[in-house]
Amino acid sequence: MNPLAVEAVGLMAPGLAGWPASQAVLAGQQPYIAEPMPATIATLLPANERRRVTATIKLALQAAQEAMAQAALALDPSPGNGRGELSVRTVFASSGGDSEILDKICVALTQPDRPVSPTHFHQSVHNTPAGYWSIATGCMQPSLSLSAYDGSFAAGLREAAALAWADQARVLLIAYDLPPPFPLAERRQIIAPFAAALLLNPATTANRLALLRLDPGASGQPADRLDDAGLERLRAGNPAARGLPLLCAIARRATRRVILFAGTSATLRVAVEP
Amino acid sequence: MAIKPLAIAACTLTNALGRGLAASLRALREGESGLRPCDFEDAELNTWIGQVAGLDQEPLRGELAPFDCRNNRLARLGLEQDGFGAAVRQARDRYGADRIGVFIGTSTSGIGATEHAYRQRDPITGSLPATFDYQHTHNVFSVADFTRRWLGLTGVAFAISTACSSSAKAFASAWRQMRGGLCDAAVVGGVDSLCLTTLHGFNALGLISARPCRPWDVDRDGLNIGEAAGFALLEWAKPNDDRVLLLGYGESSDAYHMTAAHPEGAGAALAMQEALARAEILPAQVDYINLHGTATPLNDAAEDRAVLRVFGPATPCSSTKGWTGHTLGAAGVTEAVFVALCLEQDLIPGTLNTRRRDPRLGAGVVLENRERPLRLALSNSFGFGGTNCSLLLGRRRR
Numbered sequence: 001m002n003p004l005a006v007e008a009v010g011l012m013a014p015g016l017a018g019w020p021a022s023q024a025v026l027a028g029q030q031p032y033i034a035e036p037m038p039a040t041i042a043t044l045l046p047a048n049e050r051r052r053v054t055a056t057i058k059l060a061l062q063a064a065q066e067a068m069a070q071a072a073l074a075l076d077p078s079p080g081n082g083r084g085e086l087s088v089r090t091v092f093a094s095s096g097g098d099s100e101i102l103d104k105i106c107v108a109l110t111q112p113d114r115p116v117s118p119t120h121f122h123q124s125v126h127n128t129p130a131g132y133w134s135i136a137t138g139c140m141q142p143s144l145s146l147s148a149y150d151g152s153f154a155a156g157l158r159e160a161a162a163l164a165w166a167d168q169a170r171v172l173l174i175a176y177d178l179p180p181p182f183p184l185a186e187r188r189q190i191i192a193p194f195a196a197a198l199l200l201n202p203a204t205t206a207n208r209l210a211l212l213r214l215d216p217g218a219s220g221q222p223a224d225r226l227d228d229a230g231l232e233r234l235r236a237g238n239p240a241a242r243g244l245p246l247l248c249a250i251a252r253r254a255t256r257r258v259i260l261f262a263g264t265s266a267t268l269r270v271a272v273e274p
Numbered sequence: 275m276a277i278k279p280l281a282i283a284a285c286t287l288t289n290a291l292g293r294g295l296a297a298s299l300r301a302l303r304e305g306e307s308g309l310r311p312c313d314f315e316d317a318e319l320n321t322w323i324g325q326v327a328g329l330d331q332e333p334l335r336g337e338l339a340p341f342d343c344r345n346n347r348l349a350r351l352g353l354e355q356d357g358f359g360a361a362v363r364q365a366r367d368r369y370g371a372d373r374i375g376v377f378i379g380t381s382t383s384g385i386g387a388t389e390h391a392y393r394q395r396d397p398i399t400g401s402l403p404a405t406f407d408y409q410h411t412h413n414v415f416s417v418a419d420f421t422r423r424w425l426g427l428t429g430v431a432f433a434i435s436t437a438c439s440s441s442a443k444a445f446a447s448a449w450r451q452m453r454g455g456l457c458d459a460a461v462v463g464g465v466d467s468l469c470l471t472t473l474h475g476f477n478a479l480g481l482i483s484a485r486p487c488r489p490w491d492v493d494r495d496g497l498n499i500g501e502a503a504g505f506a507l508l509e510w511a512k513p514n515d516d517r518v519l520l521l522g523y524g525e526s527s528d529a530y531h532m533t534a535a536h537p538e539g540a541g542a543a544l545a546m547q548e549a550l551a552r553a554e555i556l557p558a559q560v561d562y563i564n565l566h567g568t569a570t571p572l573n574d575a576a577e578d579r580a581v582l583r584v585f586g587p588a589t590p591c592s593s594t595k596g597w598t599g600h601t602l603g604a605a606g607v608t609e610a611v612f613v614a615l616c617l618e619q620d621l622i623p624g625t626l627n628t629r630r631r632d633p634r635l636g637a638g639v640v641l642e643n644r645e646r647p648l649r650l651a652l653s654n655s656f657g658f659g660g661t662n663c664s665l666l667l668g669r670r671r672r
Contacts, residue, residue, distance in 0.1 A: 002454075095413065095414075095415070096413060096414065097414060097435070102385065102388070102412075105471055105475070106385075106388050106389055106391075106392040106471075107392065108474075109389050109392065109393075109470045109471065109474065110392050110393050110395075114470065114474045116471070116474040116475050116477075116478045117478065118475075118478040118479045118480075120475075121471070121474075121475030121476070121478055121479060122475075122479070122532045122533045122658055123532070124471065124475065125381060125435070125436075125437040125657070125658045125659055126381075126414055126435030126436070126437075127435065127436040127437055127657070127658070127659040127661055128532070128658075128659060130436070130527070130659055130661070131527075131532050131658065131659025131660055131661070132532070134527035134528065134529040134659075134660060135529055135530065135531065135532070135660070137529070138529050139527065139529055140526050140527050140528070140529045140540070140541055140544060141526070141527060142446075142525035142526060142527065143436070143525075143527050143661065144434060144436065144443060144447065144525075145434070145435050145436050146432045146433060146434050146435065146447075147413065147414035147415045147418075147432065147433045147435060148415050148418070148431065148432040148433070149409060149413055149415040149416075149419065151432075152415075152432075155430065155431075155432040158430055158451065158456055159432070159447060159450070159451070161454060161456075162447075162450035162451045162453065162454035162456055163450055165450075165453070165454050166449070166450040166453050166454065182400065183392075183395060183400055183401050183402045184388075184402075184408065186401055186402065187402060187406060187407075187408040187409075188408045188409070188413075214456075216454075216455050216456045216457075263431075266428075
């Protein structure tokens with residue numbers, strides 16, 4: 001299957017504050033310590049917007065922003081900047097979207113006169129981070145937002161790869177999920193926030209972190225687990241973090257085959273080389 | 275070079291007009307709307323809705339019982355019509371269960387189940403009732419997971435959730451996934467059901483009308499929410515294929531505002547141009563445009579500018595929202611299948627409920643049904659977050 005270059009990675013999770021600071025942990029050279037995430041993220045959003053948006057939107061945009069910065073792709077916030085400047089398409093993959101907003105709406109619907117906030121309603125759509133991303137960058141390129149429950153990372157990678165090949169264009173995959181608030185948290189356990197972004201290029205540029213080949217066939221093998229107990233807990237405890245074995249392989253800069261969780265009894269095999 | 279076309283091997287629709295393609299086609303021909311005054315649950319909103327009858331009475335049972343919620347009941351009802359399940363079974367024998375992808379658009383999936391659960395929280399602990407199953411009802415993927423299990427498919431499956439362009443984009447994803455060799459055929463679709471979140475949410479934004487919606491009318495004042503399920507089985511077209519074909523798709527982002535369409539319809543125009551470019555079709559060759567046409571003052575005005583920019587005023591176009599209401603994440607597939615029916619029937623549907631075209635708008639909006647030979651038609655779907663998708667469908671004339 002056609003290869004894809006990974007040009008840059010963005011990452012934000014407890015103890016994984018950005019790609020440069022996380023590589024040694026992911027490569028197994030340092031232990032994983034789940035330190036709190038930095039408070040200021042998603043600086044790409046104007047300050048007034050950053051106050052209005054939710055933790056979900058900020059987390060997704062932080063990972064996206066970091067990957068673009070690493071690839072030295074300029075983000076021009078002027079509206080209507082258009083396709084010429086930024087030709088990067090996006091795929092946003094998230095199991096549940098913005099549970100904080102969905103909780104607020106469901107609470108409002110139990111109250112007299114049902115005071116659903118118009119802002120909460122428009123932020124409730126699954127493609128809200130994609131909308132804010134395009135507004136903040138001026139990018140008019142196509143964008144897809146999808147969910148495949150716990151298999152969302154693998155589904156997003158499949159769609160990002162298909163999009164990159166079909167359009168012969170760079171695609172930024174952003175996978176993110178956050179713990180829902182109570183009472184949803186009792187029915188949907190996500191143990192920590194996690195967002196990762198991969199900038200994929202169908203041109204196998206020399207200036208790359210890794211080369212990926214997706215195997216479209218069923219692997220019939222169980223998904224890879226991680227050696228570090230803390231990282232493995234994160235992988236198993238957040239749908240977006242199901243992509244961690246791939247990030248670890250990229251950080252090791254070695255040739256290896258990764259098997260990602262892709263849903264109940266389904267996996268996605270990815271060959272990774274430097 | 276034009277992209278390799280996909281053929282619609284089978285399709286089906288269920289919406290306020292009834293169950294199955296025949297019900298939709300009959301209502302389109304007769305000019306009968308599915309919109310009724312809103313009596314959904316205890317919404318108590320002064321608006322009209324496009325409701326599917328019978329969903330309250332028919333729970334999911336057996337192996338798929340955990341998926342039981344309004345949205346998945348609607349999905350099942352849709353899958354049961356027009357021999358769609360049998361067509362997919364035949365395709366499964368040809369391609370293999372793991373080689374048929376499932377790409378289903380939805381905006382709210384089964385959030386109605388969560389709305390109900392929040393009304394039944396434990397008064398002391400605040401917990402949701404024990405019967406509430408988040409994964410199989412509310413989660414965005416639930417409807418795609420249900421569809422794939424109901425059809426016995428095991429390949430790539432995901433839900434696309436880009437608000438009101440969701441199920442139009444399912445066609446684009448299917449094309450890409452097939453092109454990339456990730457599957458050999460695809461079930462695409464869209465399912466969105468009535469819920470208090472969308473009814474009260476659109477109401478909070480001041481976008482719903484107290485009357486049946488009137489797209490492009492000088493007095494238009496908002497949309498009506500509808501519910502629908504629609505599915506299509508897609509495979510690569512054969513040489514001289516006389517089925518309805520997906521010839522092109524175009525997607526774009528407005529990069530403008532979360533809820534307001536770009537006033538010049540810049541993103542919408544881009545999506546239409548991309549669809550034409552992929553098919554290598556000139557605007558003048560297109561015989562009919564099914565507009566997104568929600569009937570809100572600003573949305574219609576923006577889409578009008580976009581259509582005028584790409585096509586000028588001559589191309590016949592119409593909005594079918596007056597029949598079904600705005601079925602949100604299911605609108606894309608609903609209207610793509612309407613277009614497929616119209617191509618087969620050589621029918622241009624009018625714009626139901628609209629009496630006086632807004633003189634400030636210039637697109638060639640048709641008010642009454644017209645019979646005329648059709649070969650190429652475009653369907654537009656736009657959504658919150660500035661997401662746009664246009665599908666170009668066509669049929670070889672015999």
